[in-house]
Amino acid sequence: MIEIENVRKSFGPLEVLKGIDLTVEKGEVLTVIGGSGSGKSTLLTCINGLEPIDTGRILVDGTHVHAKSTDINKLRCKIGIVFQQFNAFPHLTVLENVTLAPRKVKKMGRAEAEEIAIKQLNHVGLGEKRDVYPSRLSGGQQQRMAIARALAMSPDYMLFDEVTSALDPQLVGEVLDTLKMLADDGMTMILVTHEMSFARDVSDRVAFFHKGVMAEIGPPEQIFGDPQNEETRQFLSNVR
Amino acid sequence: MFDTALTTSDLMFLAKGAGMTLAITGVSVAVGTLLGIIFGVIRVQIGPIWSAPLTFILDIFRSVPLLIQLVLGNAFQAIVQFGWEPFTTSCVILSLYTAAYCTEIVRGAIDAVPPTTRRAARSLGLNWTQDMGYIVAPLAARIALPSWIGLTLGVLKDSSLVLWLGMIELLRASQILITRLQEPLFILMICGLIYFVLSFPIARLGGYLEKRWSPND
Numbered sequence: 001m002i003e004i005e006n007v008r009k010s011f012g013p014l015e016v017l018k019g020i021d022l023t024v025e026k027g028e029v030l031t032v033i034g035g036s037g038s039g040k041s042t043l044l045t046c047i048n049g050l051e052p053i054d055t056g057r058i059l060v061d062g063t064h065v066h067a068k069s070t071d072i073n074k075l076r077c078k079i080g081i082v083f084q085q086f087n088a089f090p091h092l093t094v095l096e097n098v099t100l101a102p103r104k105v106k107k108m109g110r111a112e113a114e115e116i117a118i119k120q121l122n123h124v125g126l127g128e129k130r131d132v133y134p135s136r137l138s139g140g141q142q143q144r145m146a147i148a149r150a151l152a153m154s155p156d157y158m159l160f161d162e163v164t165s166a167l168d169p170q171l172v173g174e175v176l177d178t179l180k181m182l183a184d185d186g187m188t189m190i191l192v193t194h195e196m197s198f199a200r201d202v203s204d205r206v207a208f209f210h211k212g213v214m215a216e217i218g219p220p221e222q223i224f225g226d227p228q229n230e231e232t233r234q235f236l237s238n239v240r
Numbered sequence: 241m242f243d244t245a246l247t248t249s250d251l252m253f254l255a256k257g258a259g260m261t262l263a264i265t266g267v268s269v270a271v272g273t274l275l276g277i278i279f280g281v282i283r284v285q286i287g288p289i290w291s292a293p294l295t296f297i298l299d300i301f302r303s304v305p306l307l308i309q310l311v312l313g314n315a316f317q318a319i320v321q322f323g324w325e326p327f328t329t330s331c332v333i334l335s336l337y338t339a340a341y342c343t344e345i346v347r348g349a350i351d352a353v354p355p356t357t358r359r360a361a362r363s364l365g366l367n368w369t370q371d372m373g374y375i376v377a378p379l380a381a382r383i384a385l386p387s388w389i390g391l392t393l394g395v396l397k398d399s400s401l402v403l404w405l406g407m408i409e410l411l412r413a414s415q416i417l418i419t420r421l422q423e424p425l426f427i428l429m430i431c432g433l434i435y436f437v438l439s440f441p442i443a444r445l446g447g448y449l450e451k452r453w454s455p456n457d
């Protein structure tokens with residue numbers, strides 16, 4: 001369970017998160033939508049401790065993400081994150097990209113790590129590409145590799161930040177299919193996306209962010225069908 | 241073929257000079273690169289403000305002509321009675337000179353590694369050391385390589401300035417032979433050829449590594 005309690009966060013004078021309260025249950029798929037600069041990415045990077053927070057707290061399975069006593073690297077093994085940029089490690093093959101963290105962080109042997117990696121690569125449809133370098137992959141393939149890389153750590157939670165935004169339109173589908181598959185497998189996910197019909201399809205709940213505030217949250221039928229908040233209504237009418 | 245008074249023992253004399261050039265360059269580039277990596281990482285880690293004193297000192301080594309550094313350095317070590325051999329003084333000064341340039345190369349190369357790539361590494365649970373070792377070092381090395389090869393070749397040639405401290409390296413050895421034999425063009429040609437022979441493998445090593453690393457980008 002991810003518990004976000006009254007989290008505030010500023011970059012200099014700019015307050016980006018203005019007191020966020022949010023709980024994500026095990027197995028839940030939460031989609032976060034909202035305009036540019038509303039704080040969606042910042043929230044995700046706070047959840048796995050890549051960014052510090054000013055006040056409030058974030059608990060992952062009861063562990064305080066930002067507490068000094070927390071072994072953040074150990075906690076991050078539980079929380080996979082995939083970003084908008086592909087972020088392949090260009091000097092490593094696809095297989096090495098995926099085995100790096102299991103071997104170095106989890107201290108797995110090569111054979112065991114490769115077995116897991118190959119399973120994950122097959123899962124995202126990249127089994128044949130394991131020995132090529134990322135530069136030989138399409139954007140969609142690189143993004144699926146990034147997903148496999150995160151999954152190879154056997155995380156309990158997956159965070160996705162606009163993973164299809166940098167892709168050519170014809171490549172978006174393959175990545176969304178991968179996300180859908182994960183959701184169907186019961187993975188707990190928070191995903192930031194601008195793909196509204198996809199959000200409607202996979203989400204258990206949808207949260208709308210506006211200027212650092214979570215303006216509305218509810219089941220997709222409510223958010224997309226009958227939004228209560230004026231800002232939500234406006235945002236949705238603009239993206240449609 | 242050539243009508244020359246140059247004897248085998250003269251050639252040995254040149255070879256010994258070349259050996260000295262190689263020794264000074266080898267030590268200076270090795271120590272200078274190691275220091276450059278340490279200083280470069282420190283500069284990136286603590287930021288421009290806190291590293292300002294370090295940057296200032298290194299800027300001195302980059303901007304004052306090497307000859308002046310060598311002469312002043314030698315005078316300084318005599319005044320404070322370090323009792324250094326000219327070889328030691330030469331290596332110390334050249335190492336710092338190399339380190340000053342190498343620091344800039346390292347800093348630039350680390351900065352050129354995309355922060356998003358590093359963030360992805362950290363998000364997988366890699367700690368700072370692992371991120372530096374498995375992600376930043378290999379990527380920065382690829383970026384730094386051409387400049388570092390250029391620096392090494394430069395130091396090889398600049399090392400001739402240690403002749404001012406009385407060191408008999410390749411250029412000084414040639415000068416001595418020229419004075420004695422009065423065959424400047426021929427001897428300088430041989431001297432230049434030896435410099436080329438010393439430089440060529442370094443340049444080729446650069447080309448080889450660049451090629452080996454390039455399909456991975």
Ligand SMILES: Nc1ncnc2c1ncn2[C@@H]1O[C@H](COP(=O)(O)OP(=O)(O)OP(=O)(O)O)[C@@H](O)[C@H]1O
Nearest residue numbers: 011014016034035036037038039040041042043162
């Ligand atoms: N590292 C940073 N330093 C300073 N300001 C930042 C930083 N990261 C984000 N910001 C600012 O914080 C605000 C919120 O950014 P964030 O990336 O969380 O928005 P977002 O909702 O993800 O937007 P988008 O849909 O464009 O990705 C923006 O105004 C952004 O400029």
Ligand SMILES: [Mg+2]
Nearest residue numbers: 040041042162
């Ligand atoms: Mg964003």
